[in-house]
Amino acid sequence: MDFLDTPQEAAFRAECRAWLEAHATPRERSAGTVLSILETGLDDPGELERARAWQAMAADEGWACVSWPREYGGRGVGLTEQIIWGHEASRFEIPDHVFRIGTMLGGPTIIVHGTPEQKARWLPPLLRGEEIWCQLFSEPGAGSDLAALSTRAERDGDEWVVNGQKVWSSGAHYSKRGMLLARTDPDVPKHKGITYFVLDMEAPGVEIRPLRQMTGGAHFNEVFLNDVRIPDADRVGDPEDGWRVSQTTLLSERGSLGEMLGELGMVEALIALAREATAGGRPGADDPLVRQELARLFTESAVLRYIGFRIVTAFSHGRLPGAEASVAKLAMAKLLSHATALGVRLGGPAALSGPDPWRTAFLAAPSLHIAGGSDQIQRNIIGERVLGLPKEPSSDDRQISFRELAARAATART
Ligand SMILES: Cc1cc2nc3c(=O)[nH]c(=O)nc-3n(C[C@H](O)[C@H](O)[C@H](O)COP(=O)(O)OP(=O)(O)OC[C@H]3O[C@@H](n4cnc5c(N)ncnc54)[C@H](O)[C@@H]3O)c2cc1C
Numbered sequence: 151m152d153f154l155d156t157p158q159e160a161a162f163r164a165e166c167r168a169w170l171e172a173h174a175t176p177r178e179r180s181a182g183t184v185l186s187i188l189e190t191g192l193d194d195p196g197e198l199e200r201a202r203a204w205q206a207m208a209a210d211e212g213w214a215c216v217s218w219p220r221e222y223g224g225r226g227v228g229l230t231e232q233i234i235w236g237h238e239a240s241r242f243e244i245p246d247h248v249f250r251i252g253t254m255l256g257g258p259t260i261i262v263h264g265t266p267e268q269k270a271r272w273l274p275p276l277l278r279g280e281e282i283w284c285q286l287f288s289e290p291g292a293g294s295d296l297a298a299l300s301t302r303a304e305r306d307g308d309e310w311v312v313n314g315q316k317v318w319s320s321g322a323h324y325s326k327r328g329m330l331l332a333r334t335d336p337d338v339p340k341h342k343g344i345t346y347f348v349l350d351m352e353a354p355g356v357e358i359r360p361l362r363q364m365t366g367g368a369h370f371n372e373v374f375l376n377d378v379r380i381p382d383a384d385r386v387g388d389p390e391d392g393w394r395v396s397q398t399t400l401l402s403e404r405g406s407l408g409e410m411l412g413e414l415g416m417v418e419a420l421i422a423l424a425r426e427a428t429a430g431g432r433p434g435a436d437d438p439l440v441r442q443e444l445a446r447l448f449t450e451s452a453v454l455r456y457i458g459f460r461i462v463t464a465f466s467h468g469r470l471p472g473a474e475a476s477v478a479k480l481a482m483a484k485l486l487s488h489a490t491a492l493g494v495r496l497g498g499p500a501a502l503s504g505p506d507p508w509r510t511a512f513l514a515a516p517s518l519h520i521a522g523g524s525d526q527i528q529r530n531i532i533g534e535r536v537l538g539l540p541k542e543p544s545s546d547d548r549q550i551s552f553r554e555l556a557a558r559a560a561t562a563r564t
Contacts (some may be wrong), residue, residue, distance in 0.1 A: 153459055156466070162231050169213055177403035177415070198324065201245040205279025208246070214277050215253045220271065222261060223277045230465040237458075244529065248321060252276045252283030256329055256348075260400040263346070263387045263395045270326070272348065284325035286316040287375055287396070293318075294527050296331075297340040297393060300556065301375060303332035303347065310334075310347065310385070312378040321373040323358050325351050329382075329399060335390050336553040343552055346383045346392035355379070365513040376431070401470070403522060404439040416489050417448045423496045423508075432498045441484075443492050450485045457481060467516040473535040483525060485517040490515045 154164055173471040208214040209223055216234040218224025227235070246253070257276055260268055277280040292299040301314025312332055322328060327348040335343035349356070355378035359367035421444060427434025434440055457478045464471040493508030494501050501509050519525045533539040547555055 159230060159234060159466070162227065163234050163238060164266045165265070167215075168236050169211070170238055170242050173207070173211070173213075174239075175186055177241055178244050183251070190540075195247060196250065196418050197245065199488075201248050202279045204245050205274045205277075214246075214279075218261060218273075218277070220252075222257075222273050222296045228465070230462055233462055245256070247326070248282055249276075251285050251321060252281070252327070255285060255399045255402045256283040256327070257388065257400045257471050259329065259346075260348075264397050267383070268348075268386065275326075278284060281326040282321060282324055283327045284319050284322040284351070285401075286319055286328040286330040287400070289315060290317050291446075294524060297344070298555075299331055299333060299344065300552075301330075301332045302336075303334050303380070305334070305382075305389075306379075308382050310380045310382065312349075312380060316373040316375070317356075317361075317370075319371045319373045320369055320410065322351065322373050323360050323368075327351060328373070331392050332398055333552060334392075335354075336515045336556070337551045338390070339548050340476065340552045340555060341393045341548065343390055344392035344396070345389050346386040346395040347380050347387060349375075349378070349380055350384070353378050353380070363514075367510075372517065387436070401502060404415075406419055413490055416466065416485075417444065417451055420444060420447065420489060423493060431475060432496070434496060440492070440496070447485065447492065450481065452490070454478065454485060456482050460561045461541050473532055476531040479522060479537075480525055480528045480532070483515075486511075486518055500517055519547055 161167045205214055207390065212220075212223065212225055216227050216235045217229065218226070220226045225231075227280050253276065254519045257273060260272055262274070272281075276283060276497065287296055287299070289299050289301060299314075301316065302314065303310040303312045309330075312330070316322075316330075319328070319504060328351050330347045330349040331344050333343050334345040337343070340417060351358070355376045357374040357376065359372045359374070361372060362368045363370070386392075421435070423552075424435040424437075424440055424444065427440075428436050457474060460474045461471045461478060464474060490512035494506075497506055497508050500506070530542065534541055
């Protein structure tokens, strides 16, 4: 494990820090820092304008998407540097979260698999925050087992006609484009009959219904697709090669680890809250149970930081982190749940009864146990790759056609 940056990485870190110090406001250490990685939506309409102004300025300066090649407006850096950027950026207020699905997942996918015409059409407005993207992968019957998706796309001349339903689609209600996976050949095994499209979210037949969360926000949606026509020019990659294309999208999510493992300052914020609680006459910094919990969170944060070093080490040795990423994801979700529960406890009844960032963070924390691969899926990976436990019982669902699989599932349900 490498704890220190290489001289090149240190130089890049210094460059990031200098630019951020000159252009961004340092982040206050509070529940808001926790919320910033849990919440992806827009609650205040003025937020979008501020976000767009930031993104256009960062694009002009070449800092909007550091990992994109220079020819598309990025800095052409590798994943290690992208993590370094995320780590440094986590100390600042950067209102770019609504663009991240597009800039961190969509852009890299188009850069690898898009045609020159698609790159010219989609990348500039994406980079500058003029067009927001969302991810239309999950469906009511396809999440952990994404390849089970059943949204259909049928060829009709120069167009495809799409019918089906997506769910959990973060930010779909303010997005211009959606990365869409649809089944184009049901007569081959489930991973092989999928095609990747970029959908114009304003096309006729796209119906977006926001879902209200327990935080009070409405950041994800159900998206219904009824005879939606997509030009063939908006297909990414070959027909039936969508699973391979989607792996670029999913792997790109790892670049966002930097911020997750960054300096959230969460324990410091909780210590300040514990002192306030004591001053307000509630159990706080002088309470042995609170002190014990703070010490546990401090330790868990330190462990997570070391896992982060392992991940960056893997990237800088040209290796994709496997089980390390699963351990980090699992540990992060657990840490946030414990920390936000303590935040609510320290805030006392007022934190529960009125609008309070710790309460919102507490109610948002369960989502991290599901998003980006659930806890159980991460445990399966750790069980197999770290503990050497036997693989899940194998099934023949990679051999038989999707049509046959769907028929068997329907029979099993009756
Ligand atoms: C905050 C948030 C934002 C999201 N944003 C998007 C988005 O923008 N676009 C998008 O496409 N999707 C999005 N998702 C969806 C996310 O990818 C899925 O929720 C996730 O993959 C889990 O799928 P599922 O909800 O269908 O649960 P399922 O896969 O149905 O799982 C149900 C339960 O069974 C368990 N389980 C499933 N398979 C196994 C197994 N093999 N072994 C053990 N346990 C198992 C799971 O852990 C879970 O507890 C988002 C989710 C969240 C929470």
